[in-house]
Amino acid sequence: MKITYYGTGAGAGIPEIFCSCRVCEHARAHRGPNIRTRSQAVVDGCLGIDFSVDAFMHTLYGGLDMRQVRNVLITHSHHDHFMPADAISRPLWEGEPMRFYASEKSGKGMRNAIESNEKAYREGRRIRTSDYAPEMHFLEMFTPVQIGGYTVTPLRARHAEAVDAMLFIIQGEKNILWCHDTGLLPEDTKEYLKNCGISFDFVSLDCTLARGKQITKSHMDLEWCTETAAFLREIGCIDDHTILALSHIGHLVERTHRELEEEAAALGFTVAYDGKTYEF
Ligand SMILES: [Zn+2]
Ligand SMILES: [Zn+2]
Ligand SMILES: [Zn+2]
Known part of the structure; x- marks a missing residue:
């Protein structure tokens, strides 16, 4: 199994457009990761996670080929994770619809847009120029579903409760736990994990904040990533074979890629970057 990260930034990415902090200036000068x-x-080249405001950028410069992707899991409807306007503007490819999956609160904007487009076609106010058929499916917390050959189980995130932000267990040949965006795991998610009996091969954790500067409960820093990893180990969900990757990294982390990489490696984490593929 493999996973490719096309976008690993937090809400505003790095460098932030208007920012002159050390991390953003370093990124402008040195680029790369x-x-x-x-x-x-x-x-695996076919199951998407999130479709952000930068999906077009990933297509242009990152080697992303959305024509190969038939199903996309959306963690939540913040713009750095879901951009329905771009998700709707894609022609059909080989007759198969494009399916997006999210909580009802995160996906209802997309579903409304699809319905209003269809109404406009029926009433002749809009001309259908392609056969594109995007579908918006709603997921329930803690309820496994079969999606494109994978078993996907949404878990509650400690993040954006108003739109029911979701974490995902993705089970294919191997097992992935996707934890973005979230602070420390909520109790019901911990309870689910304690009883799930799954050994994860790959875990992706939110590392938005500078170590020790937990300025919000909705994201994590290296300390909380370490605490989360310790919990997962204690309940038997991870062990030494598990790859623990950090992502959703913004300038708030106050480290360049290399600085974060060194600090994270000492704690057992690898740091994802745009374009990075992990195989396991
Ligand atoms: Zn985010
Ligand atoms: Zn900055
Ligand atoms: Zn968010």
Whole structure:
């Protein structure tokens, strides 16, 4: 199984457009893995995770081929994770619809847009120029579903409760736990994980904040990533074979890619960057 990260930035990416902090200036000067666009990943080249405001950028410069992706899991409807306007503007490819999956609160904007387009076609106010058929499916917390050959189970994130932000267990040949965006795991998610009996091969954790500067409960820093990893180990969900990757990194982390990489490696984490593929 493999996972490719196309966007590993937090809400504003790195460098932030108007920012002159050390991390943003370093990214402008050195580019490479210091540049971070907004959230998007693809599992095995076919199962998408998030479709952010930078999906077009990933298509242009990152080698992303959305024509190969038939199903996309959306963690939540913040713009750095979901941009319905771009998700709707894609022609059909080989007759198969494009399916997006999110909580009802995160996906209802997309569903409304699809319905209003269809109404406009019926009433002749809009001309259908392609057969594109995007579908918006709603997911329930803690309820496994079969999506494109994978078993996907949404878990509650400690993040954006108003739109029911979701974490995902993705089970294919191997097992992935996707934890973006979130602070420390909520109790019901911990309870689910304690009883799930799954050994994860790959875990992706939110590392938005500078170590020790937990300025919000909705994201994590290296300390909380370490605490989360310790919990997962204690309940038997991870062990030494598990790859623990950090992503959703903004300038708030106060480290360049290399600085974060060194600090994270000492704690057992690898740091994802735009374009990075992990195989396991
Ligand atoms: Zn985010
Ligand atoms: Zn900055
Ligand atoms: Zn968010």
